[in-house]
Amino acid sequence: MKRRIFIGTKIGFDVISNTYLKFRKEIENYCRGKWVEPENLHFTYWFLGDVEEEIIFNLKTELVGILNEYKSSLELKGVSAFPNMINPRVIFIKVRNEDNIIHSKYREMKKILQGLNLNTDEKVFSSHITLIRVKSSRPGLKKILENYFDNYFGKVDNFSIDLIESKLTQSGPIYTAL
Numbered sequence: 624m625k626r627r628i629f630i631g632t633k634i635g636f637d638v639i640s641n642t643y644l645k646f647r648k649e650i651e652n653y654c655r656g657k658w659v660e661p662e663n664l665h666f667t668y669w670f671l672g673d674v675e676e677e678i679i680f681n682l683k684t685e686l687v688g689i690l691n692e693y694k695s696s697l698e699l700k701g702v703s704a705f706p707n708m709i710n711p712r713v714i715f716i717k718v719r720n721e722d723n724i725i726h727s728k729y730r731e732m733k734k735i736l737q738g739l740n741l742n743t744d745e746k747v748f749s750s751h752i753t754l755i756r757v758k759s760s761r762p763g764l765k766k767i768l769e770n771y772f773d774n775y776f777g778k779v780d781n782f783s784i785d786l787i788e789s790k791l792t793q794s795g796p797i798y799t800a801l
Contacts, residue, residue: 624675624676625673625674625675625676626673626674626676626679626788627672627673627674627788627789627790627791628671628672628674628679628786628787628788628789628801629667629668629669629670629671629786629787629789630667630668630669630671630686630732630784630785630786630787631665631666631667631668631784631785631787632665632666632668632697632725632782632783632784632785633663633664633665633783633785633787633798633800634664634665634666634697634699634752634779634782635664635779636661636662636664638699638776638777638778638779639664639699639716639752639776639777640661642774642775642776642777643754643776646702646754646771646774647754649767650714650764650767650768652761653760653761653762653763653764653767654711654714654755654757654758654759654760654761654764655757655758655759655760656755656756656757656758656759657755657756657758658754658755659752659753659754659755660795660796662798663795663796663798664752665752665787665798666718666750666751666752668725668728668729668732668748668784669729669732669733669736669741669742671736671741671742672742674741678739678741679786679801681739682735682736682739682741682786683786683801685735685738685739686732686735686786688731689728689731689732689735689784690783690784690785690786691783691784692781692782692783693724693728693781693782693783693784694780694781695720695722695724695725695781695782696720696721696778696779696780696781697718697719697720697725697778697779697782698718698719698720698721698775698778699716699717699718699719699752699775699776699777699778699779700716700717700719700773700774700775700776701716701717701771701772701773701774701776702714702715702716702717702754702768702771702772702774703715703717703751703768703772704757704768708764708765708768708769709765710760711757711760711764711768712756712757713753713755713756713757714753714754714755714757714768715751715752715753715754716751716752716754716776717750717751718750718751718752719750720750725750726748726750728784729748785800785801786800786801787799787800787801788800788801
C-alpha cells in the first residue's frame with residue numbers, strides 16, 4: 624500500500640494569526656484561489672509523493688536523527704510569490720532561520736533520500752509557508768504584496784521536522800505525522 628508523504632515542519636496558526644488575517648482581508652478582493660487551511664500551515668523540505676509502506680519504514684529508520692524537535696528560532700517575515708509578484712501562482716510567507724539548521728538538515732535529508740533512491744530533484748530549497756494557490760488575480764495585487772514584503776508575521780522558538788502523510792479529501796488535505 625502506498626501513502627502520500629512529505630518531510631515538513633508544521634507551523635501553528637496562532638503564531639501568525641494577527642498579521643495573516645489582516646493580509647488575507649486586504650488581498651481577497653484582488654485574487655481568487657485555494658487558501659491553505661490554518662491547521663495545515665507548514666513548510667516542506669521534500670515532497671515524496673506516493674511511497675510504499677516498506678520504503679516509509681526504511682525512511683523513518685534512516686531519518687531517525689533528523690526527525691526531531693530543534694531549539695532554534697524560525698522567523699516568519701515577509702510575503703512573496705512564485706513565479707513572481709506580477710503574475711503569482713503561489714503566495715507565501717518567507718521563513719528565516721538564523722542559525723541555518725533547516726538548511727543543514729535539508730542537505731542531510733537529501734543524502735539519505737538519494738541513498739534510498741527517492742526523488743531528489745535539483746531544486747533550490749526555499750523555506751516558505753504557502754498561504755494561497757492563486758487561480759486568478761487583478762491589478763493591484765502586486766502593490767499589496769509589496770506592502771507586506773518585509774512584514775513580521777511571527778516567530779517560533781523551537782520546531783520539529785516530521786515525516787507527514789497527506790490524505791486528500793474534498794474539504795482539503797489531512798496531515799498526520801508518522
